[in-house]
Amino acid sequence: MSSKMDIGDAQHFSELRIVLMGYKEAGKSSSGNTILGREEFDLKSSAQCVRRHGEVADRHITVIEAPGWWKNYTVEMSPELLKQEIVLSVSLCPPGPHAVLLIIDVSYRFKETQRKAMQGFLDLLGERVWSHTIVLFTYGDSLSDISIEQYIESEGQDLQWLVDKCGNRYHVLNNHNRSDDTQIKELLEKIEETVALNNGRHFEIDRKILQDVEERRRAEEERAKERMKRMQNQRENIRSQMMRGVEKSDTWSMGSSAYSSLGSGSDSRSDSPFNYEDGSYLQKRCNSMDLPSPYMSGDERSTTSMRSSACSSNISEAEEESS
Ligand SMILES: Nc1nc2c(ncn2[C@@H]2O[C@H](COP(=O)(O)OP(=O)(O)OP(=O)(O)O)[C@@H](O)[C@H]2O)c(=O)[nH]1
Numbered sequence: 001m002s003s004k005m006d007i008g009d010a011q012h013f014s015e016l017r018i019v020l021m022g023y024k025e026a027g028k029s030s031s032g033n034t035i036l037g038r039e040e041f042d043l044k045s046s047a048q049c050v051r052r053h054g055e056v057a058d059r060h061i062t063v064i065e066a067p068g069w070w071k072n073y074t075v076e077m078s079p080e081l082l083k084q085e086i087v088l089s090v091s092l093c094p095p096g097p098h099a100v101l102l103i104i105d106v107s108y109r110f111k112e113t114q115r116k117a118m119q120g121f122l123d124l125l126g127e128r129v130w131s132h133t134i135v136l137f138t139y140g141d142s143l144s145d146i147s148i149e150q151y152i153e154s155e156g157q158d159l160q161w162l163v164d165k166c167g168n169r170y171h172v173l174n175n176h177n178r179s180d181d182t183q184i185k186e187l188l189e190k191i192e193e194t195v196a197l198n199n200g201r202h203f204e205i206d207r208k209i210l211q212d213v214e215e216r217r218r219a220e221e222e223r224a225k226e227r228m229k230r231m232q233n234q235r236e237n238i239r240s241q242m243m244r245g246v247e248k249s250d251t252w253s254m255g256s257s258a259y260s261s262l263g264s265g266s267d268s269r270s271d272s273p274f275n276y277e278d279g280s281y282l283q284k285r286c287n288s289m290d291l292p293s294p295y296m297s298g299d300e301r302s303t304t305s306m307r308s309s310a311c312s313s314n315i316s317e318a319e320e321e322s323s
């Protein structure tokens with residue numbers, strides 16, 4: 001299947017596949033919407049990749065948004081599931097993306113940590129990805145009257161290093177000005193130039209890297225299923241032990257009422273946890289046990305765990321920024 005058409009001197013592609021990557025809140029979804037010319041991506045965070053399509057300037061465009069990493073976290077500090085999802089993002093537009101757009105918000109200071117994170121996450125995809133990567137700056141509106149080149153120069157050596165590493169390929173978007181369609185036309189042309197520099201080839205991730213991640217993910221899913229099974233058995237055991245306790249307690253209470261009627265006068269049963277004759281105590285105990293529901297789906301489970309680690313990251317991020 002050839003997606004290439006010749007229009008005059010320019011190489012015009014009838015189909016383009018794009019992956020958006022970057023830290024959280026950099027403007028990935030907004031850029032996806034600007035590229036597709038409509039609200040295709042929700043502006044809410046997702047732990048999974050999101051894929052959308054559209055027809056733009058005579059091209060069929062597929063855009064994948066990979067989940068964002070925490071701004072002040074390097075790849076080593078980031079959760080395993082997030083790293084896997086980022087690697088898998090490039091396999092969601094087979095045979096592979098024409099370009100990876102690395103999103104950077106110009107209203108936020110670019111520091112060494114961000115450079116390390118970008119380097120680390122892209123390196124997960126293999127060295128070849130760099131020749132298909134374009135830095136896409138968002139918040140172009142906040143640049144006011146300085147040019148993007150002035151911004152890159154003033155931001156320091158970490159950003160300059162990153163732009164150089166991407167072969168000096170960059171573009172700036174103002175996602176709050178959708179009426180300016182030249183910004184998208186120029187971006188698509190830059191993507192086509194990037195493909196031309198790669199001898200007309202899209203990016204294809206090393207099969208070995210993908211297999212490793214898929215195998216690890218399958219093994220984790222198996223372990224998660226096993227854990228859920230163990231937890232369900234454990235709950236069954238606890239329940240049946242408690243039921244046996246209720247039965248014993250009932251037998252005991254019949255006997256003890258005989259004792260109490262012998263003259264102590266005190267109602268020792270009032271302290272007994274098994275005092276509810278209708279079994280409602282048992283139900284309450286089971287309901288209040290701090291155990292996760294065994295009926296949670298795999299996605300919810302991964303989202304929950306990502307969110308919880310994400311929450312702790314968020315706190316650290318806030319602390320780092322305020323210090
Ligand atoms: N002023 C301005 N705001 C922008 C621009 N691009 C994105 N935003 C805003 O930045 C915020 C985050 O944008 P998103 O597109 O949701 O960012 P994201 O990277 O997809 O975020 P996550 O998916 O949560 O990681 C939103 O409030 C957007 O409206 C831009 O070019 N200019």
Ligand SMILES: [Mg+2]
Nearest residue numbers: 028029044045
């Ligand atoms: Mg988003």
